[in-house]
Amino acid sequence: MIQVKEALAIVAENSSNMPVERIPVHKALGYILAETIYSPIAMPPFRQSAMDGYAIIHSGKHQYDIIGSSQAGDHSSLKLKENEAVRIFTGAFVPHNADTVVMQEHVMANENSILITIMPEQFANVRNKGEQIGKEDVVFDANTLITPAAIGFLACLGITEIPVYKKPKVAILVTGNELVKPGKILPKGKIYESNSVMLQAALQTIGIKKTKVYKVKDSLKATKKALNSILLKYDIVLISGGISVGDYDFVKEALLENEVKELFYKINQKPGKPMFFGSKNETLVFALPGNPASSLTNFYIYVYPAIKNKMGFSETHLQKLTRKLSEDITNTSGKTLFLKALYDETHVTVLDGQSSAMLNTFAIANSLLIVPNDTETLKKGDLVTLLPID
Amino acid sequence: MIQVKEALAIVAENSSNMPVERIPVHKALGYILAETIYSPIAMPPFRQSAMDGYAIIHSGKHQYDIIGSSQAGDHSSLKLKENEAVRIFTGAFVPHNADTVVMQEHVMANENSILITIMPEQFANVRNKGEQIGKEDVVFDANTLITPAAIGFLACLGITEIPVYKKPKVAILVTGNELVKPGKILPKGKIYESNSVMLQAALQTIGIKKTKVYKVKDSLKATKKALNSILLKYDIVLISGGISVGDYDFVKEALLENEVKELFYKINQKPGKPMFFGSKNETLVFALPGNPASSLTNFYIYVYPAIKNKMGFSETHLQKLTRKLSEDITNTSGKTLFLKALYDETHVTVLDGQSSAMLNTFAIANSLLIVPNDTETLKKGDLVTLLPID
Structure with a gap:
């Protein structure tokens, strides 16, 4: 029996990062970036107006003739003279030799000309090319968590795919002759099986959406056989039940016969003492206690950080x-x-x-x-x- | 222009609960229960052993003959005599007249008999029928959030379906001639469209997984037509762009012509001032600013609580x-x-x-x-x- 602290250290040591895959940006919420990303363009990609108003060459003059307009999406090779202005809108291209945008609230205008009532400073309301990020600049360092804002920023730079750490594939193996599927009639001595849906939901809260559930009867042969194929296909295997000290708890035997290396068995804690943790190649195996509250406790304390570690998170535990x-x-x-x-x-x-x-x-x-x-x-x-x- | 506080109050007033639907328990993570749920069974459904050990009639005697065993899932009509014990495992049925389970760590045993080395108190290690919940007792009150543990508890009572408030269907309408899809070459004067993927990701973080995105050119006719069909099909419509004060911002007109009732327009805040909020029947319309950071800010401040309200949450705002x-x-x-x-x-x-x-x-x-x-x-x-x- 080991202490919680030692158990946590062993789980951390054995939870290496998943391989890297490239996925579409719009599907990357909650993933961790595996490499540094550089910007393919400058942002803004051209000098943009930050306001609806009028673009001018700043000179201190108050009166200007309107010679054209620049809407968002437009691009023109217009050149202004000193007494000329261009009607302009937020996000629109600022004509090449204009240097200032006057807010529309600060002018009096008719169809052909404007009179500035509050004079802006030179360069006001113009967003310079590359003001937010330059071409080839770092967008995000490796190990950044992809949030909604990060997705927006990547997309606004035209980036469509990013390298991330894969999410682990997780299987849940449920053992127990006493277990009946909810919805069926409950025979005497039996109970409803609830740990699989509970663990699936807990996995969903950390972004593991699809988890396959396998059910086996309490026999060494059946458990051994099921584990044999599951261990090949999954990165993390959660086993529910069959791990306490009773005579009928043969899960540990089935694990050892499948060459799962025991890393620890039993932790000096309450609830959640009877837990087995082991590995085979890169696959981690958590044999969780069958009692529901113990099972969920150990999910949060041990499985959660293992998954976060595999996904490349730097903060892997529940916040303290x-x-x-x-x-x-x-x-x-x-x-x-x-x-x-x-x-x-x-x-x-x-x-x-x-x-x-x-x-x-x-x-x-x-x-x-x-x-x-x-x-x-x-x-x-x-x-x-x-x-x-x- | 109104203050943030007033805007929040108007959003709350107009965000009524969604209709109720019955959904499978295993799909209910993150939903709010719409009705009180009562237990169809007692839990435990029978007297259960809390330990691996031996069931006895407590009498102070130290020596007992083993007359049978009770594994998890078994049910027997065994009756013990005073000097008899039954081998028993965690979760298993406790024979009718037994009242105490001795932990296996507290006995010396051979095949046929045990000697108790540490005498338990009477009734020790026996979970009574209905100890956790009685038949017809309240499982959860209406308005409970469905967590992984709640899913586990419902399942262990054999409950397969529950009434919850539906999640709102959300559409995102993106306007802007300046917008180009990421992955394409960026013509001069244009920018990449990023708000739709950003808002989709933000919606995902609060459990709204599928959001349909519609794109229209900056024209009154196109916007009006798109809105006409969208307003019929969705509970919440997010419009990105086209709502600031410029001449080319016709979104508001398209909304009003579609009989969307204006509830407010412009809020005394920075960023995020140019926002329209309105409703048509039960559908809420948020025309968000086109600037990405403003758009995401207003999502968190206004759209987030509206969705939480519709889903039946009692705490609807981001935590303070x-x-x-x-x-x-x-x-x-x-x-x-x-x-x-x-x-x-x-x-x-x-x-x-x-x-x-x-x-x-x-x-x-x-x-x-x-x-x-x-x-x-x-x-x-x-x-x-x-x-x-x-």
Whole structure:
């Protein structure tokens, strides 16, 4: 049995980056850029008006003849004389020798001429070519997270494809003779299988949309066979159930017979103690506890950072927040506790119903409060660390 | 021109809940429950062992004969005598007259009998029927957000479908003769169209996965015709561009001719002033500024809460955080400012490059810092409000 800290270190060490692939920019939300990107064009690509108004050569004169117009999308080789102006709109091309745009709110105009009422400074309201980014300049460094704004910026530079770290392919293998599919009648002694849909949803929250679920009966042969093909096809395998200490828990045996290298088994924590972590080639295997709340806890603590690591994130763990504790907590277990809790801007409150079988508490919690294994008492008002899961 | 606060109130008033639909539980992540849900079964559905061990009738005796076993999924009508034990596993059915489970770590066992080395209390390690929830008890109240844990809990009760507020169907209408599709060669005077992919990505972050994009040329006729069919088919219409004060901005006219009721036009803010908000029947129309950073700002400030409202969320706005300002800020504009900023646990720093055309700042920002229109100066160390967008 190892401590949480050691387990986290082992997971991190074994979660190497996924291979790089080029994907369309419009599908890249939430991916991490694998290489530095350079701009194929200057932005703006030409001198642009920042306002609706009139382009002029700044000279201090107040009166100008209107000799043409420049709408967004236009391009002309118009040349102005000193007393001439061009009607211009936001984003439009500024004629070559014009240097200033007067806002339309600062002129009096008729069809043919304008009179400037508030004189702008020279160069006002003109966006220079390349003001935002020059051709061949760095758009984003490698390891940048692709956000909506990043997608917009890449697209405005005409970039259509980018190299990113692939998302890992994840399989969920569910074991347990006691499990019945929701929607069917529940025979005596059986329970509904819920971990697969729960884990699929948890994976969705970090951008892993398609997860294949495999179900096997509690037998060494069936589990061994299923694992054999799954291990070849997936980057991450989550196994739900069959990993605690009972006689009928043969999942570990099936893993070892499939040459999955054991990296650790059992962690000094509550809930979530009976977990196996191993690897075969680049594929990571998490055999999670069958109890739903334990399973989801260990997903957030161990699987989440492994996936973030594989996807190239530099911050791989759930964010850590510090809050004041609303009540005393005692921990005589000698284990690290992950308690379902509710936090707000200042405080955190531990919820009732911490049993590892209970998911209803998890459903209303917005965080996991960490009580370290060597902390026996925490007092109301103490600053504690929590992991937000909302 | 109205203030930000008034604009927000008008958006909220006009964003009524979407109709209710029943959807499969495994597809319900991120939806809001439209009705209270009651449990069809008790959970656990029978008395379950919480441990791997031995079920007994608690009597203080230390020695027991093993008369059978109960694995997860089994059900038997075994009755124990006082000196008899049943081998039992976590989650398995506890024989009718047994009242206690001894952990296997607390016995010495051979094939036929056990000797208890650490005596448990009566009723230890037995989960009672309905301990987590009783049949017909409330599972979740209406308006609960469906999280991974909620999906797990619903599934473990055998529930397969739930009533939720539909997600709104969103269309994006892009106007602008100056716009060229990324990937094509950029003619002089033109720019790449980027707002549609940016807005699609922003919509994805709040669970609106499929958004249809329509493109029209800058003409009243084309825009009017496009709007006519779009308004019938969608719950929310985002229009990008064509809404500022220039002569060529005919979007507003096309909207009014399509009987879209104007609810406001122009907001006293920077960036993002030129925005139109209106409605036709239950469809909301946001004509967003064409400048990318303005467009994305107004998405977060106005479109985001409208969608959350429609989906039934009770907290509809971006979370508000309070942080200490890292430097002085002056606001002589008389407008509410939304500044791209970086915050950490304690402080917030305004980024360089706040121009409404610049998306690169947005791409590295993790928040929008709010400077109210009537605040002229903010000093280093002042507590300020920000909206996290990470």
